[in-house]
Amino acid sequence: MTSEPTSFLYPFIDSEERDTSALLVDLAASARSKIHQSRDVRRATLERCAGALAQAGAAMAARFAGGGRLFAFGNGGSATDAEGTAQLFCEPPGGRALPALSLVDDRAVLTALANDVGYELVFSRQIIAHARPGDIAVGFSTSGGSVNMLRAFEEASRRHLLTIGLCGYEKAAMATSDAVDYCLVVRSESVHRIQEAHDALMLELWAIVQRHLSHGEGS
Amino acid sequence: MLPGETEECGPAEDLAAAAMTLARRFAAGATLWCVAPPWPSHSRHVAVEFVHPVIVGKRALPAISIDGARARESVRLLARPGDVLLAVSTADDACTLDLLERAEAWGLTRVWIGAGPRPLGGRAEHVVWLEGADPRLATRSGDVVLLYHLLWELTHVVFEHPGLLRAEPDCTEEVCITCSDEGRVAEVRHALGGGMVEVIVEGRLETIDATLVEPVTSGDLVLVHAGVALTALGDGSA
DSSP states (O other), rough: OOTTGGGGGGGOOOOOOOOOOHHHHHHHHHHHHHHHHHHHHHHHHHHTHHHHHHHHHHHHHHHTTTTTTTTEEEHHHHHHHHHHHHHHHHSSSSSSOOEETTTTSOOHHHHHHHTTTTTTGGTTHHHHOOOTOOOEEEEEEESOHHHHHHHHHHHHHHOEEEEEEESSOOTTHHHOOOOOOOEEEESOOOOHHHHHHHHHHHHHHHHHHHHHHHHTTTO | OOTTOOOOOOHHHHHHHHHHHHHHHHTTOOOOOOTTTTOHHHHHHHHHHHOOOOSSSSSOOOOEEOGGGGGHHHHHHHOOOTTTEEEETTTTHHEEEEEEEEHHHOEHHHHHESSOOOOTSOOOOEEEEEEEEEHHHHHSSSHHHHHHHHHHHHHHHHOOOOOGGGSSOOOSSSTTTTTHHHHHHEEEOOOOOOTTEEEEETTEEEEEOOOOSSOOOOOOOEEEEETTEEEEOOOOOE
């Protein structure tokens, strides 16, 4: 970096830099600020989505009470949200264990579908194989535009599943799709803050479902 | 308050120090081994953050998720001394505790992220913890994910400071385990007969005298000082 003609403007970006203390202070300040931002985004999202969460949670509880199962899916970090969601419902911290499956877990199925029919169909083909009309489809996508998510929601809607989407932009294809019954949108420019808020939304949905089922509602 | 939220702003200083170490280890050629035995989705999530960054232009870094059930054998075979083990778990997870202890013998730097009661000291070089949070909720509320999102982000900030990537941090602990007379954790490889055993300690094979702790078998952990095994730490069945 020292060969850059403008390096005198940025003496801190210097290959001769040795003292870590200033950077450690900056890093900690940055972390503290982002922790606040993350919690602000999550709090604001939960407040803004409270009505949709209540409705979606009640609809999910009714499906579970009727023997429905939850299928979760997403790509990349959102795939791990799908996996974590399945674990949350199947091995809950409290309340009733509920049937949930992540469609990203079976690598044989994923690679077979991606190789033979195309990556855009990896979730919709599994919906075709597994889903019954009383089931629930939950999809995570920070962009809200992933083609394989949209295909899965279209297939799920066609088969009368309850469809719930979590995404990051109001104008995303997922947020405006007729195939998504409840789309919970996080307003943030940061993929990371969106993912963190998706977790908070899903935990809240899970808690609402548990409250309904413990009161015998939705059955 | 959000579910699992704590009053504290979070472990910002611990994240900063962990990111500094992690960037330095990566710069030296390390691979990041990710495990999360109670919550497997977190080990995959943290690995994909490093391998396929969400911000275009950030370098891809070698991070690999290992499933909890096979983690001990896989990491022992795959990791090289100087690599980093990142564990995401509760403080009392037996599989994680076993891995962290062995990782010391394998010569790995350990970063431990989690929630709930804070672990006792000495199990990892860097502990990044959400104390006071209910770990069963924090793991799904976004708080645990936030910690490793920030670890990734801060690690890349350190990469913008090439001068700081070279040196290892000075030993600032009051009692530094590598500089003191304390014993080192060793993992038994083979009994050689006559009370001597071959062990791996700090990532290197050494022959030590195990007469004080015999019988020992492959996989046992012992505390070694000056070429002598002083204490058996466990039978590896944890």
